[in-house]
Amino acid sequence: MFLHGQGELALGSRLKAVSESLYAAANVAYRETGHDLDAHWFPVLRYLQVRGPASVTEIAAAIGQTHPAVSQLAAKLRAQGWITRRADRSDARRGVLELSADAERKLDRLGPVWCAIRRAAAAAAARGGGTLLDALGAFEADIASGRLAADIRSHHARLKKAKIDIAPYRSDWAPHFERLNVEWLQRWFTLEDVDRAVLGDPQTHVIEPGGAILFATLDGEVIGTCALLKEAPGVYELSKMAVESGFRGFGAGRRLLDGVIAEFERRRGRTLFLESSKRLGPALQLYESGGFVHHPAPRPGSHYQRADVYMVYEPGKTAGRRAKAAPRKHLRVVGR
């Protein structure tokens, strides 16, 4: 192509073309996997998914676009039922955009597609090696030959067939432990000092005192984590359970919970408790079905500001589990 000979001068044109091809490739992947959304919506929808309800200007600033762009897209998404808008009671100028429950459910299933796109794109970029121009050239070649699209397809097929694995702590996965937890903490609460300490150095704060950290992986991709903290001899806390948005509903949370309980039992612990919040409805359901029962009073001397739920593990109480798990059956099929 003529522009290749023009070096960096044609970068603008080529970047734009590659950008558009990437949107198109992503859209093909969405369509093929039965997801009805447009790649251009990704920044806004993903922001709302990860960070929770937000105003137009907040989103615009975060994704690097102008507020009219977000405003117009929001109107369209609102018309299609993806998002809702309510007034901000503290500031009448501002509106709060929020994913509809339906959209939230849809997005929670997109993990494998996103992961497939990410892998294919990373592979294409890496093939170029060295410079930006080389990487761009490799991208263009992959797009022109259809290799990018084929790669997305095959990665997605692999991910859909893959099973969730539970793996023990690995120091090189410490950043995943932090990333996954920071994501939901920022969304639902704020990072407290206890969190920062534990997440920043899990080795010394969790592993060395006699606790454990488990990772849920799907085809090598870390998509969830959970920790068992040793509080006192025989007393353990289940904590830092996090599953990546986009991979929810595949059973990772259940597997992590079972894994942590197994770790607790391997240590012959006496007491296993957890602290959580009423706001985290689906998580509480999971804990209940896993054998945790609500404790009437809040835990004395809790280290979390946010904790208004205190649950304790009672091995006998796993009866509800099978019943709760049943309606999830079709999800498991999709997930595996």
Added chain:
Amino acid sequence: MFLHGQGELALGSRLKAVSESLYAAANVAYRETGHDLDAHWFPVLRYLQVRGPASVTEIAAAIGQTHPAVSQLAAKLRAQGWITRRADRSDARRGVLELSADAERKLDRLGPVWCAIRRAAAAAAARGGGTLLDALGAFEADIASGRLAADIRSHHARLKKAKIDIAPYRSDWAPHFERLNVEWLQRWFTLEDVDRAVLGDPQTHVIEPGGAILFATLDGEVIGTCALLKEAPGVYELSKMAVESGFRGFGAGRRLLDGVIAEFERRRGRTLFLESSKRLGPALQLYESGGFVHHPAPRPGSHYQRADVYMVYEPGKTAGRRAKAAPRKHLRVVGR
């Protein structure tokens, strides 16, 4: 920025944003240096400059855009006097777009700006190192901080102050010798076998037989070249003179011509001739002012199909040079 955390998934958005920022940065550079054109025109204008007159679909295919895009831009450029359109007599559907003389003159001066943009962009891309994502991040940082714009400015300032240097043959510059000549040969004629041989391996075809190759450089950038070929003992040919489009009118051709004549004289040659074409008006003027006189008959046994001009160097005939050079004075000031 939020999108940075999304890895390759946000590549489309980021590429588009960087693309638009690059257009904007280039436009700032054009405006600051007093050039009245839009960065979006670059692919079309540059194609016409380098390859010569072309049809809408040919350009569209070459620059990777759709024909309506080129068609619409062509209409705009035609209205502004940048290009003209005439009918293709062999195919009534097709039109032939051609740069106006004025546009050609403007584009011939853009070399330093283009070079400055290229250098700044290359530096930004290199700062990221490794992967496409890193390079992109570096780009975004440079754009946000204004460093890219500042770099373009300072590179341009350097280039405008720089003088043209004439350097002897260096084997690592052989690709420049080829590139510069292929560019104009493809535009004005076609590559003949003689050309391919000489350009592909100048060492054995030019240097070793006792000839010479000179390069014109501006601040380290190779922008022109010219060769002295040894035809027989004492008989030399001036050939393969080429100056990059974008750097014309800065006196590089004159300097190369003088340099080659000096090489000829250093070798105590008897005869120095050249072959050219009537179609290359400005080049013929240069040769005339440099002391070459037209020979009435074509050269017997010419190796070029395209040659319809045969000139011979006569040392006394350099009188016209000063007169011809005079109106160029302001150009030299700009060029240095």
Added chain:
DNA sequence: CGCAGTAACGTAAGCACTTACGTAATTGCC
């Protein structure tokens, strides 16, 4: 407390492309 300055949007219009479509000329093929 009043009121300039600023912030949060929404709307309109523009821009650089695209896809869709129509028309006229050329090519290919029996």
Added chain:
DNA sequence: GGCAATTACGTAAGTGCTTACGTTACTGCG
């Protein structure tokens, strides 16, 4: 040599952004 298929390319309309502008609400400062 005739006619279907293809090609060149203009026009219209759509898209995903942008800039420009206006309205309403909030904020800070004398």
